[in-house]
Amino acid sequence: MREMIMIGARTLRLTRTVCVWLSLLALVVNMPVSSAAAGSMRSIECFNSGWRFIQGDPFGLGDTLSYANVKAWLLPAIDEFRHFQPSGRSPLQARPKPRASYAQPDFDDSRWRALTLPHDWGIEGPFRQEYPGETGKLAWWGIGWYRKAFQIPASDAGKRIYLDIDGAMSYSMVWLNGHWVGGWPYGYSSYRLDLTPWIQPGRENVLAIRLDNPEESSRWYPGGGLYRNVWLIKTDPLHVAHWGVFVTTPLITPQQALVDLQIVVQNDLTEESEAEVVTRLYEMDETGRPTGPPVASAPSTALHVAPECQAFTYVSIPVAAPRLWSLRDPQRYIAITRLSRSGKLCDEVETPFGIRSIAVDSEKGFYLNGERVQFQGVCMHHDLGALGSAIHVRALQRQIEILQEMGCNAIRTSHNPPAPELLELCDRMGMLVMDEAFDCWQEGKKR
Template sequence: MKTLLAISLMACALFGPAVFAASDAPRERVSFDAGWKFIKGDTPYAGGSLDYERIKDWVLPTGDELLNQPPVRAPRRPRDPEREVKFAHVDFDDRSWRSVDLPHDWGIEAPFQQDLSGDTGKLPWFGVAWYRKTFTLPAEDAGRRIALELDGAMSYALVWCNGAFVGGWPYGYTSWRVDLTPHLKPGGSNVIAIRLDNPNWSSRWYPGGGLYRHTWLTKTAPVHVAPWGVFVTTPEVSAESALVDVAVTLANDTDARADVRVGVRLFAADPQGRAVGAPVASSEPRALRAVPGKAVKLAHTFRVAQPRRWSLRERHRYVAETTVLEGDRVIDRIETPFGIRTIAHTPNHGFLLNGERVPLRGVCNHHDLGALGSAINERALERQLEILQAMGGNAIRTSHNPPAPELLELCDRMGFLVMVEAFDCWQAGKTPDDYSRVFHDWHEKDLRAMIRRDRNHPCVIQWSIGNEIREQWEPDGWRLAAHLAGIVREEDRTRAVAAGFNAIVSGYNGFQSVVDLVGYNYKPAEYAKLRATHPQIVQQGAETASTISSRGEYFFPVSEDKAQGRADFQVSSYDLYTPPWATTPDTEWKAQDENPFVLGEFVWTGFDYLGEPTPYNADVTNLLNFSDAAGRAKMQQELDALGKIRVPSRSSYFGIIDLAGFPKDRFYLYQARWRPELPMAHILPHWNWPERVGQVTPVFVYSSGDEAELFLNGKSLGRQKRGPGEYRFRWNDVVYQPGELKVVTYKNGKPWADAVQRTTGAAAKLLAQPDRAALRADGRDLSFVTITVADRDGLLVPRSKNKLTFSITGPATIAAVDNGDATSFEPFQARERSAYNGLALVILRTKPGESGPITLRAESTGLAPIEVTLKSE
């Protein structure tokens, strides 16, 4: 086990928002998102079934170039799926199909269904669907290699080009590609058909369905830089200079050897990762013989003087421009953003970035975007990161799968550290049709694809090989972990191999020796125990807290029992309540303070997400039974029954921030911890309790100050000083009377921050606040407009649930509405919504190519309406 994992490296991915050089380069990467046809359902197949097990021999060759030693594939079966699948035929009439642009999630569009499982959001994301796209390929593309690249397709994707089957990929979270070249008609019309199939029990949370990430058409010369074929590392970094290694892999898709030269230049990058200014370093092009059908590699090494290092505060990046020449002709050129910085995971001093300790103040997030579903949208992701930064967050765990490329680009740009996670299970599954079904065939390709795509991002600091995998309990389970860790290290030795463990408790089960650090899930008591027996092991909280709450809900009496605080399928926001396995933030922080060697934490979760409505869900993992068909059928019946009877919720309660993006009280508890320099104070609960006059109503205060005095209607209720291991101020015996609660906080004996809660009047009007008023007219930009139910003085009325209706004029549409209520089954795609505890959200999307003013109007019976005007340009 290493005592110090010192690392220096880089950033962006070929398949991410990559930047390509000027028009003299023959490489093109163009969006392939527009103009698709879609239908939910399948086509009859004379061959029987298109189930993966029946046709996997056709799919398995896809991605073989990722393997060190591709296996010898058996000849394809005589029955050819491309001849008998009518939806894939070039002449199939798809005019009755729905027109869509990508990214697209078919599950989020449908109404909620009460007979579906709450564990996956009560939405019909499963089943088979097809996408078709007809496009014209320019005649001048003859002779080029043309690939279809998919950032993610959910799931078991099968692809046809002009009626010919060209490949597929089971795992819905991996970025992958298929070569279309042999089947295309330059100068003519071409058809792509894609079939997706989501098995009903393939996920433990809402995964979404469809071509939910971006698609691209990449055009290159036959000899070109291979996909994800530039890898930049910085093995030596100081304030004076940095050593930069640029490893380049070339692909030759011809039948003849090619003598080429490869040159590299380094540039400073602008905030978007684009090269600017003169080169800061360059190399003479080096000769290379590209062998047909094989990857060939070479490296260039540079010394950069006085490098601008990437950090959370200063997100400096560089660009490596790689040029391939045949004679004097440029045949390929590609730009790869990267960052210069060092990282180290240490057993004694925590995580070091550029030699400075940086506590990991991270969250775990699933990939859905709330009311927008899983369809990727860069602005929605950016908004999430902005909210997390306001709280003091600096790290993300991509739970429990490879993320969209846009997330990592944003983290590079905004200053977040990222644990990129590969799998939620290995060979031993958690649901009947999860990744365990294809693990044997696909784990190596999925893992290598993830790392190669993302290993140039400076934000990435750890590769997680799994989350709470069941092999932890098997005597030889560590062997499979060692195999996966070995694949990671073959691809990238500059970052830590991690995992989320819930089985390692004090003792030794082998897993500690094959990873570079132990990430505990909900085991703060184990930090000190493992330290006592294995002081060389690096530790972090890979998944912490899992405190549950509903925004603006408070139940009485306030119990210290963490299983209490529940009513009406909501959870009290006093932040004292958790599932049995979990802890409050206070418990986790006390353990970290007592064990300062711990790197930090990734809280479960930053945002509420669709599915897993603990504590109101079925315990799927305890019902699994793979012994026989009868046992599996019985499990299905039990899950269905629990889904209908015991799961009245469609989203989680774990989030520090609710599904609509509104902070819960817990947001301010974390802000007080993670931003100690920020003067802030927050009071809970709200102070509208007419039924509680004369009754004890405890008051909590979250503040970055160390002392606080509480006043009720001007009368002091006492001044408190927080002691060691205390993270909130509590006045447990406050007797409710309407009026004003005020807290005055202090730090180091000096006034710090104040906060007030007032009893409000009746709801009288609506307020509207857009997060952004100036939008891009690109058809993707969003504005998130918060609608507040207020009294006549403009104060939020905290228990209001008024029905709201919305109308819009101008070049935008209402993309979705929400309110953050986990029990609400009002549709997301609508022009009305009930407020939940005084708030609702309207998400506006611009129309492509249309500019001008946009006016949103919100109305509710008996309340003064509100209009807000934005601009698309």
């Protein structure tokens, strides 16, 4: 089996037999964030408030929603994520119609617990001495349901509506207004679902999410629940695709760096579109915002996008006298990509990145910007101690501050992808990251 070192959502294939995700600042950065500029059609809404929660399935459901029974419908919903399909759409296959009352929009959930995400039901206890020590002696396993009622303005008709889930532990299954949407089994991966076919602009909508955390499925404390942030994304039908800006810095000298961008544009219209793409690069200030005039820009690129397909464009932008990202000075830049159709702005996204070089020598070790760096790192699981697995940015920041005070310069995320906020903090604070994909290959250490 070949090693896969994954940087962002793209893969470099090597020849050994280990699989890790490596994020050393971000040789590739492909998680754009919205600028919410005037006229931009993209919006990103924190979707953490107003949820209802209950543990357990409704009476009589049995194994109707076991992973084995829904796998055939669940996986096609995220085919693009699994296979990096460059164009086209998975057809809307016949959705399963389990008689789960909790998924129906007219179900009365008023007796369910009201809460705000992120949420880890395991840390709420109680502790039980009879549980194995590796569980934290907390019951993180079991089934949980979340429901949220929300309004979509009538003015959003015609937009694409997406649900981004940064992490759901685990075997998540999602319904909107009683319709099966999809899900994702792995509790540590971020993923996106398209809500557009079932959204009701101008009316109340009801989202239902079921999680099934198997007992003895982890050899450490994983937590249970919607333990990371959830987002509602709205875009124009012609927009930059999910994780659609891919940045590399292949050539760096003291005088100039070359910044390469691969940009993926998605056309959800039933007619072809002519798009114009412009990207400008800015220095990033301490608050994470662009500062000053552009340090470089690319000329407008015309792009033809077929109906219901994706199209790629590639640009190379030279940056004079680049400021390099390093452990001592984690300087970053922001690529602002603007997408227009017929002179009208359709989308705008911001992609933070760092300019730096990495190299590995079999005898001398790791080099950052031509300087040998000795890894002084730790293995760090995703939980936050007494806070459980529910993501908390200040707690993550405090962990990194303590590690840096003791001389640490690197983190191995044992043994799974961390929350996006951890990677952002490491980029900002000057930490190297070995971003692992998962714990095992073919033989699990647990069932």
